[in-house]
Amino acid sequence: MDKRILVIEDEEIIAEYYKKILQNAGYEVAIFYNGNDALQYYRQFHCPVVVTDLEMPQMSGEEVIGNIKEIDDDQVIVVVTSYYDPATIINIMKKNVYDYIVKPIEPVEFGATIKRAFESAEYRKMKKALEQERILKLERQIEWFNWHESIIQRNYDRVDRELFSNLHESFNQGAGFGSLLTLIRLIASMAKKSNGNYVIDEQMFELIKKNADVAEKILNIFSELVIIMNRTFEFEKVSVMELHSLLRMIIAEIEKYAGIKKMKIALSEQKPPYKSAYVNIESDYIKKAFHEIFMNALKFSKPSTAVMVFVDMKTEGVEILIINTPEIIREGVVGIPVEYENLLFEPFFRIAKVVYEEFETSDYGLGLTLVEKIVRKHGGSISIANILDSSDISRASETKVCVRVWLPLASEASRGERKGA
Amino acid sequence: MDFKKAAESMQLPLDDYLSLVQKFLERLPQYREGIFSAKNSGDMKRLAAEAHKLKGVALNLRFEELAECAKKIEIIAKGEAQIADDVFGMLEHLIMEIKQLMLAKENRDG
Structure with a gap:
């Protein structure tokens, strides 16, 4: 993260005081x-x-803000003022400043505000990058689709081979069906x-039990997939605010996994319109879907980065974007290669061949299949693609992976009426 | 005035805090001069601005009495209260007290 901060006082x-406490907190100050x-x-x-x-004197803080906003309207500005007067503060906040602090500053509050x-x-930087990426994508849409098609055609055989090779690997990897077969052959001999x-042998029996548990887990996912595809969902009307809170809860639950690679998951702030907009969801399944998406983002990210x-x-809907900085999976593969974008949701499709045991997931390539079925049952859509983050001019462009989940808003008429899908 | 406590409340190591106080002491004659010259010339707008400056720095460095005194002068200069000469006397007294405090600390530390 770019940790430079400009202080005008x-x-x-x-x-000098601000400089000392900000430097102690790791910022480049x-x-x-003066404003000029x-x-x-x-x-x-x-x-x-x-x-x-x-x-x-010379140039007031208000003028400084005005000038900066002319250069970059999205600039994050924190104002320090010795006026407690609410009118002054409201007036300043109207200038689209991020926050204000009243002098004398309290270092803890100051530190938290700056953080x-x-x-x-x-967030703003990433949003800008996404917008730019979207515009670029639209501009080259036709060209892109043609190219995409041709790539798929060209790689069809390879992709097909990969799918079968994945199936083979999934069933023969560290634990599960593959090991069960090996163990039974060993017992037989x-x-x-x-x-x-x-x-x-007792140890061998224990191993069989352990592998049977893993195999059971896979069979359970199969069952769940079948259930999701066949059952009628019982939707509950919740506000987008509640959906946001649900996401925050999932993030809190998986915080321990974020610690494995010294990562963090940051969620955008709530906004007032979230209170009056609604979506129809089945909470347990939505929770399951986002849990899987967040865990994937953690598993496949570079250490010490943020999701x-x-x-x-x-x-007409709520868009949830999950962006992570991918690790190089294997030579030449960063994030999601374009020819794999649609295949990611196919059962057993895995780009990475690694098993992430520390994350306590099965890694059989069924997670995203499950997620896609859940989202589709909610009338929504999901896509995963690489985006190029070029927003930080001090660094080279960086490939990030963006998962986009779109859920439809419940219309006035349908609110609370939608019971099944 | 407890320097150690003040440094802790500003989340600064004591040395860093004292170096800021030292700078403040060097600047104190300027603050004082600004306030008194504005008062003597009857320039209330400048007086309010000068007192405001002193108040800000004093508050940050946890010289609460001095900040309070500067605040009173600022209020008076803005016409929000009657001029009372004893406030300026108090200001002189507090400036002297801070200088003595620092001097006493230096003597103690050798």
């Missing part, structure tokens, strides 16, 4: 004692977060007969 001693110099710097070295005093401001800057019974989750209201 005319009082040298206070500026650029201090300016700060603006000159800002034009050259755009910073994710700007902190500005309000009352300054949130950086998270917000990261090694077990001794005694009084009409076979005597089996960003955006909830956004669209005209």
Whole structure:
């Protein structure tokens, strides 16, 4: 994360104080004692977060904000003011600043505000990258589809081979059916007969039980898939706010797995329209689907990166974007190669051949199949594709993986009426 | 005034805090001069601005009495209260007290 912060404060001693606490918190601080110099710097070295005093000679904080917003309307700005006057604060907040802090600053509150401001800057940056990516995709849509088709045609044989090879690997990997067969063959060759019974080694028997559990897990997923495809869902009307809370709850539940690779999952903030918009969901299944998506994002991410989750209201639905920074799976493969985008939801399809035991998942390539069936049952859609993040000019473009889940809004007429699908 | 406590409340190591106080001490004559010259010339707008500056720094460095005094002057200058000369006397007194405090600390530390 870009940790540069621009601080504009005319009082040298206070500026020095901010610098010390921000540096102690790991930020790279650029201090300016007046707005003019700060603006000159800002034009050259755009910073994710700007902190500005309000009352300054020469150029006031309000003017600084106005000038910065002219350059980048999306700039995250935190205002420090010694005025408690609500009218002044409201007036400042109307200028689309991120937050305000009243002097004298309390270091804990100050630190927390700056941390949130950086998270917000990261969200905004990522959103911008997504928008740019969307525009690019639209511009080259026809070309892209043609190319996509040709790639699929060209790679059809390879992809087909991969599917069967995946099936083979899935059933023969570390635990499950493959091991069961091996163990039974071993027993058949090694077990001794005694009084009409076979005597089996205790350790071997334990191994059989363990592998039977894994095989059972796979069979359970199969059963679940069949259930999802055949059963009528009992939908419950919930607000988008509640859906957001559900996502937050899932994230809290899987926090321990995020720790495995020193990662974090950041969820976008709630917005007022979430209260008055509704979706029809079956909570248990939606929970299961997002649990699987988040776990996948953790498993396939570079260590010490963040998984960003955006909830956004669209005209007819809710869009949930899950973006992660993928690890190189194997040589030349970063994220989701375009020819695999649709195949990801096919049963047993796996790009990575690795088994992630520490995440306690089965890794049989059935998770996304399950997710897709759940989302479709909700009248929604899911897609997974690489996006190129070029928003940080100080770094080279980076490939990220974006999972887009779209769920339809419950219309006024249908609210609460939709009982089955 | 407990410097250690002030440093803790600002989440700074004591040395960092004292270096800020040292800078403040060096700047104190300027703050004082700004306030008194504005007062003597009857420029209330400048007086309010000068007092406001001192208040901000004093508050951040946890010199609460001094900040309170500067705040009173700011309010007076803005016409929100009657001028009372004893406030300026108090300001002089507090500035002196801070200087003595720092001096006493330096003598103690050798």
